[in-house]
Amino acid sequence: GNSVTQMEGPVTLSEEAFLTINCTYTATGYPSLFWYVQYPGEGLQLLLKATKADDKGSNKGFEATYRKETTSFHLEKGSVQVSDSAVYFCALTLRSGGGADGLTFGKGTHLIIQP
């Protein structure tokens, strides 16, 4: 089956620190990869995506590169802010027919940024 493994938190960093959240996956086919973010009291929002090997997704200073050889999609940011405090979910989906299967999520990483 399909699965996503990500580091579990909480991860606590100081403002302006470098962030890496590791994510690796197993999939029965060729997946599309996503990072979703859930800010306190809010719903899930798409942060970035990559649909094929070596694609780099980026948004709000966050980046992740689709590495097929290592089945990884690690999330990075060069300088985090207090406002980045949230729970981050790595996810994948497989294309089927004319659409895509449901997302398979990792367990989420709670990120806490201290001023």
Added chain:
Amino acid sequence: GAGVSQSPSNKVTEKGKDVELRCDPISGHTALYWYRQSLGQGLEFLIYFQGNSAPDKSGLPSDRFSAERTGGSVSTLTIQRTQQEDSAVYLCASSPQQGASYEQYFGPGTRLTVT
């Protein structure tokens, strides 16, 4: 335009009662997904609709759970004879399913508490 909406936002019910949760997807989105978010299990995929048909019901946890979608738009998730382990946040997402865009846009969720 409007995002995915769900109702009710909160539902408290007694064990053994039936509940209905509603999802209004983004207009024009052909695919609709239901997920469950709970502390113990994280984010779990429940069911996926393409139009009015459900090609993938693999995530429904038991035969007490059912869902339908009419007119290619609104969907209802029904839980019969609720149990305490059904307590969770139920999330709905929709997707345009066009080309390589398999992004899913999430609603705010319905928090279900079974007492």
